[in-house]
Amino acid sequence: MEPTGPPPPVEHSPIYQSLVGAGPRLRPLRQVHARMVVSGLHRSRSLLTKLLTLVIKTGPSGGAAAAYAGLLLHSVPNPDGFLFNSLIRVSSRSGDPLAALRLYRHMRQATLARCNYTFTSAVKACADLAALPTGREIHCHLLLDGLAGDVYVQTALVALYGKCGDLPAARAVFDGMPRRSLVTWNAMIAAYEQNGLAGEAVVVFRAMQADAAVEPDGATMVSLLAACAHLGDLRLGQWASSYIATKHLPVGAALAGALVSMYARCGCVDEAREVFDGLRRPNVVAWTAMISGYGMHGRGAEAVALFRMMSRRGPRPNTVTFVAVLAACAHAGLVVDGREAFESMQRDYGLLPREEHLVCMVDMLGRAGHLEEAFRFVRTAAAPPVAGAAMWTALVGACKLHRRFELGVEAAERLVAMESENAGNYVLLSNLCAMAGRTEAVEAARGEMARRGLRKVAGYSAVEVGGTAHVFRMGERRHPQAAEIYRFLEELEGRMREVGYSPETATVMHEVEEEEREIALRHHSEKLAVAFGIMSTAGGTAVRVVKNLRICGDCHAAVKLMSAVARREIIVRDKHRFHHFQGGSCSCGDFW
């Protein structure tokens, strides 16, 4: 029988129908592929294309789909740009951004036409790799291809530069956009937030609210809540909370974690717990946020209890979880629990301790007064590849706390030797020398610092009252109401000491037996509550305080104070993250 007319469309062939029937599922597709090979149809361009698009649709599957799709691509004669675009996308989605970039380069070599789809995926692959030079190169390519005006591409660029920490570049792309989508705004807000510029993130969010073309969604709220958490801005955090409720935004894992973290960091630990308890299956982030929330409010026992619960019937803890647990133990003096967690981390979870875990251990041992053990710990752990400067900084802090100034000088000298270009280390050393009464060494440290042309980076705290920022720099009292404010803070400290709270009592508490510890802690908390009761009347002046939590001598007290302030719905703004964390560049005592 002679064929009449054009050949029947491939869509009617049984094997094509089998492909469609298989759907975007890898296994069935492979079976149909096998049949194609058997029946000699494995070179059919249209069938292969259909197969490939279906494989791409299967989404991430541990890279299997990407590998398979790559294989198929090579059997398609003259694959077109569309297939490449899809493949680049599926590669980066299945966690192989390097493969995505290889495909992108192959595409250029083969002079296949690139389009906006190509670049959004290629730029995203760079973002996933945090590959700034490659990202810049591709940015150049897309400029040459005349695709720099596409909103999708531009948004991907904002995200890329954000992820790589090049905020000026992110902002330049953002500012150059005549039209911005919801995702663009979200990318810009996230870029600031992820780089420690939470205040800027909020500023951009405000600008976004003025853009009638977009309406904030869940992703906006995730970044906004993170910013609130870092700023201690309970007010705005609560607003975001009710926005989520009003707009019926689905509370997925990311929003849940951000909410728990916001409440915890803003001082509403119990509120955070309520959110946490309302989650159907909290993920590792939510658990970690909750544990750290307890820890930063000195509720170490609850942090440890929650961690134990997590180990029994929660998701697998990760390295961040262990930082939270260890920091909680350090702040609450729970040395036994801290040691146990540190060992469990390696033994039960196969996680190698990173420098931050070691720092927590040193901090914990040091605060608890086990200085010799802390020194031993540092000497054994501080071998390459762990540099250990941060551990020595923690040791210096512990020596100061326990007034072991000679030992502190030793640690600070070590620190200076390790990081001789860090101005903060010289300041630390000279302070320690002064405390140890070694006047000539003070001069030597300052002289060496000057000789190297290093300048002291002044730490500062900022407070915000009614939308105005008030800045307090180390060693200066320029604020017009400085006298009043410092009098208030001194009074606060005095009252706290009066009811028994001081770094020293915290230290004594570390020494009590384990069974007594809980009682001691509870007692301790009651005293604190009294102290804060006093504050709540004195705080009528609505002073808004920010503590430098990282470097100050007594994080525990600072966080307690901060949370008390936050509970009174006072905005606490932590500008600390705007600055370089130069170990010890500002010492304790800026507020008390």
Next chain:
DNA sequence: CTAGGGTTAG
């Protein structure tokens, strides 16, 4: 027929 944004620590 394909594309861009999100959470946890110190």
